[in-house]
Amino acid sequence: MRKKWALSGMAVMMAFGVAACSKSSENSENSGSTSAASSGAVQTASSDSAGGTPITYTFGRNIDPNSDPIKLLESQTGETLADNRWTRLFKEKLNVSVDYKMVTASPTYDQQFKLAMASNDLPDMFNVTSEADMKQLMDAGALEDLTDAYKQYGSELLKSIIEAETARVFEPVTKDGKIYAIPLKMPSTNGYNHLWIREDWLTKLGLERPKTMDDVYKIAKAFKEGDPDGNGKPDTFGLQIDNAFRENMKGFFWGYGAEASPDMWVERDGKAVRGFVQPEMKEPLAMLQTMYKEGIIDKEFGTKDNAKSMESVVSGKTGMFYGPHWSAFTIDKTMQNDPNAKWIVVPLPSKDGSPTKVSLTIGKDSYVAVKKGTKNPENLVKMFNVYVEALFGKDAEFSKYYGENGVENIWQMSPIYTLDPMIDLKAHQEIKAAIENGTTDSLGGTAAGFYANIKSGMWTFEMMFGPKDTPFAYVDQSYPDQIVWNAYLGAPTPTQITRGSSMDELIITSLTAIIMGKTDADQGFDKMVAEWNKLGGDKVTQEVNAELGK
Amino acid sequence: MLLRQTRGQKIFSVFNYALLTLTAVLCLLPLIHVIALSFSDNAAVSGGLVTLWPVRFTWEPYAYVLERSAFWKAFGVTLQRAALGTAVNVLLVILLAYPLSMSGEKLRARTLYVWIFFFTMLFNGGLIPTYILIKEIGIMDTLWALVLPGAVTVFNLILMLNFFRQVPEELEDSAMIDGAGHWRTLWQIYVPISTPAIATITLFCVVGHWNAWFDGLIYMRDAAHYPLQSYLQTIVVKFDFQTMSATDAQRLAQLNDRSVKAAQMVVAAVPILLVYPFLQKYFVSGIKLGSVKG
Incomplete structure (x- = not known):
């Protein structure tokens, strides 16, 4: 009973988030006494410009301090999240100490963060995990302006990493030309959606690798009907699909053109438009409808989430799926259930066999912002400088700070972090070249770490x-x-x-109905688009384009 | 029972038993499934091959859980919380139920007081005001944040109050005549004859504290201070693959480890299952007695 109350309270709180937040920030500017009391004690020690004067910042960080890698590092060296090589490095180089005030992993962090926002209890520096929260904080004037700090203090190396792919990475944290947070830049290549196929099944049924979407259909049909697992029963599926197919198999839709990006905004005639209402979606939906009718895809997909639906892939009953590169961790177990299994990833097929356009969003984990009134906000930028220097600079000690002795993600155990967006791709390129040239012993950086894992027999x-x-x-x-x-x-x-949420509900139920053959892929789709526009789709598109100045 | 049943009654009994058995099976199946998962090889679990019996039996998940310091730390927090919290709950309930069980002549405005307590069962300040209160009185991130907000459990109070009201007034009167004050009457007359009710509310409180997770997530800002169920919630909760950081490969590998999660759930459930048999004999009579005069 009380739990229910608490939960509904939570929901109400989300709704009132905007109002509560703007109110709380007013308080902080007017009185400021409560927040000063919590963080001021340490700060009073420091004078105005903290060149070498010690200063402590309270921090909000979305990481699980109980996670296995952190515990492993603790057992090896005694380092903890609050006191490790990273925090010591910041202390040594900048005289900045970090006091974790709020530390727990998302999605719990996101809830706690909203509560802290509403009750005017934010730490000095903190992760902002959603664009919506970011906007609220900026609109309420609750954040320090970091424009000058970034321009003036940000090192060339830092700027080259954060803006590596495009300077648009600052878009969500910019208001009136000023930036209010630093994005934790990550490789955008994580947004890829690859086509994974059981090569042993292809060979067994005498099939070629797919080049076009028709090939994908043919292979899926053969996987369904050709008894690829050889148990004499028609118990296999051709292609994995789950209830979040818009995100989880977006690579399938990409095959029909860049406009068919079900989870993104795409450009059409100079305007931003929503991918899932573009007519290019019709063809892939019709294809899925055919597959559904012929039993090539799981008829119960509408009730299965990704984890549930991937079970049939792992148990060797489904031979093809779309998924990110880390799907390798999920399908790692296939070989234990079927020793002959051999997975490959093929270039994404397209309708006519031409190179498929890959729709990506700019890779970043979250943003780090500084609460209004915090002293020397430029220290955040300086911390980023120190961070990238330690990992990617001239005198970098890469493995010490990236990961060593089986602790893979020391790089995450810092209050702030960012990675070279090319880090994974470079590692692949170096490993490939080293294997060709027989120079695997001289690998460095991430490549060395990955290669060591490969050598030690980690299939993933x-x-x-x-x-x-x-x-x-x-x-x-x-x-x-x-x-x-x-x-x-x-x-x-x-x-x-x-x-x-109701607009999204409409889209997901309509798309599911089309795949299940309850609605026509052509007229049914047009009807869905019309309804979506009536519900507010038109307005959202206008608002987005106004925001973009188009 | 000794009377001969009519045809209708027989049919009713058959359906009744069938329905009850079905309900019982429905309640048990998920538990059995989790236990089966916890003893299964991880590959079989992620392949969805495990239903009600372990596939490729292994102790590995349990060995892993037993080595996990974070799990035991959370376990410790829950033990402390259950002990302290239950003590506070039961004490306050007894102290409140005694005066409120008096007749209107002895305690004026008694009904008003009861209504005030009852009111808090239906309405509360909401999440944010409560959160701010906890923050301002400075018990955030401490054990007290888990104990004090729910210190008076009104449901249990009403149960206890009704139980006390059944105590014959003569008992109290004779105690008074023998020179006992209210204090002595409460501890030497009311409490000893209310053991069933006290056992029942103790059970309620222990179970409540053991299973509570939401307050831990909200009031404990350092995940290292989480009680057991909050800790379990963070590892069991479904992650949104779209919003999670993709490079976190290690964590993803762990997420797949459903057999380990299952083992942790089983270990977390065992202590409370052990408490039940000892308190259950009081359970039914406690509730029933308390409700007669409801």
């Missing part, structure tokens, strides 16, 4: 970063020439906030 790493038929072999081939960037990166617009 070989599958992800190996030289041939792997996700990164395809990334290498297609990046950046075939990339189309998400046309809108900002926060949900007002109409999206009020109507977004």
Whole structure:
């Protein structure tokens, strides 16, 4: 009973988030006494410009301090999240100490963060995990302006990493030309959606690798009907699909053109438009409808989430699926259930066999912002400088700070982090070249770490970063020439906030109905688009384009 | 029972038993499934091959859980919380139920007081005001944040109050005549004869504290201070693949580890299952007695 109350309270709280937040920030500017009391004690020690004067910042960070890698590092060296090589480095170089005030992994962090926002209890520096929160904080004037700090103090190396792919990465944290947070830049190549196929099944049924979407259909049909697992029973599926097919198999839709990007905004005639209402969606939907009718895809997909639906892939009953490169961790177990299984990743097929356009959104984890009134906000930028220097600078000690002795992600155990967006791709390229030239002993950086994992028999790493038929072999081939960037990166617009969920509900139920053959793929789709526009789709599109100045 | 049943009654009994058995099976199946998962090889689990019996039996998940310091830390927090929280709950309920069970002549405005408590069962300040309160009184991130907000459990109070009201007034009167004050009457007359009710609310409180997870997530800002169920919630909750950071490959590998999660759930459930048999004999009579005068 009380739990229910608490939960509904939570929901109400989300709705009132905007009002509560703007109110709380007013308080902080007027009185400021409560927040000063919590963080001021340490700060009073420091004078105005903290060159070498010690200063402590309270931090909000979305990481699980109980996670296995952190515990492993603790057992090896005694380092903890609050006191490790990273925090010591910041102390040594900048005289900046970090005091974690709020530390727990998302999605719990996101809830706690909203509560802290509403009750005017934010730490000095913190992760902002959503664009919507970011917008609220900026609109409420609750954040320090970091424009000058970034321009003036940001090192060349830092700027080259954060803006590596496009300076649009700052779009969601910019208001009136000023930037209010630093994005934690990550490789955008994580947004790829690859086509994974059981090669042993292809060979067994005498099939070629797919080049076109028709090939995909033929292979799926053969996987369904040709008894590829050889148990004499028609118990296999051709292609995996789950209830979040818009995101999880977007690579399938990409095959029909860049406009068919079901989870993004795409550009059409100079305007940003929503991918899932574009007419290019019709053809792939019709194809899925046919597959559904013929039993090539699971008829219960509408009730299965990705984890549930992937079970049939792992147990050797489904031979083809679309998924990110880290799907390797999921399908790692296939070989234990079927020793003959051999997975490959093939270049994404397209309708006519031409190179497929890959629609990506700019890769980043979250944003780090500084609460209004915090002293020396430029220290955040300086911390980023120190961070990238330690990992990617001239005198970098890469493995010490990236990961060593089986602790793979020391790089994440810092209050702030960012990675060279090319880090995974470079590792693949170096490993490939080293294997060809027989110079695997002289590998450095991430490549050395990945290669060590491959050598030690970790199939997942070989599958992800190996030289041939792997996700990164395809990334290498297609990046950046075939990339189309998400046309809108900002926060949900007002109409999206009020109507977004019912609009989304309409899309997902209509698309599912089309695949299940309950609605026609042509007229049914047009009807869905009309309804979506009536519900607010038109307005959202206008708002987004206004935001983009188009 | 000894009377001969009519045809209708027989048919009713058959359906009744069938329905109850079905319900019981429905309640048990998920538990059995989790236990089966916890003893299964991870490959079989992620392949969806495990239903009600372990596939490729292994102790590995349990070995892993037993080595996990974070799990035991959370376990410790829950033990402390259950002990302290239950003590506070039961004490306050007894102290409140005694005066409120008096007749209107002895305690004026008694009904008003009861209504005030009852009101809090239906309405509360909401999440944010409660959160701010906890923050301002400075018990955030401490054990007290899990104990004090729910210190008076009104449902249990009403149960206890009704139980006390059944105590014959003569008992109280004779105690008074023998020179006992209210304090002595409460501890030496009311409490000893209310063992069933006290056992029942103790059970309610222990179970409540053991299973509570939401307050831990909200009031504990350092995940290292989570009680057991909050900790379990963070590892069991479904992750949204779209919003999670993709390079977090290690965590993803762990996420797949459903057999380990299952083992942790089983280990977390065992202590409370052990408490039940000892308190259950009081359970039915406790509730029933308390409700007669409801």
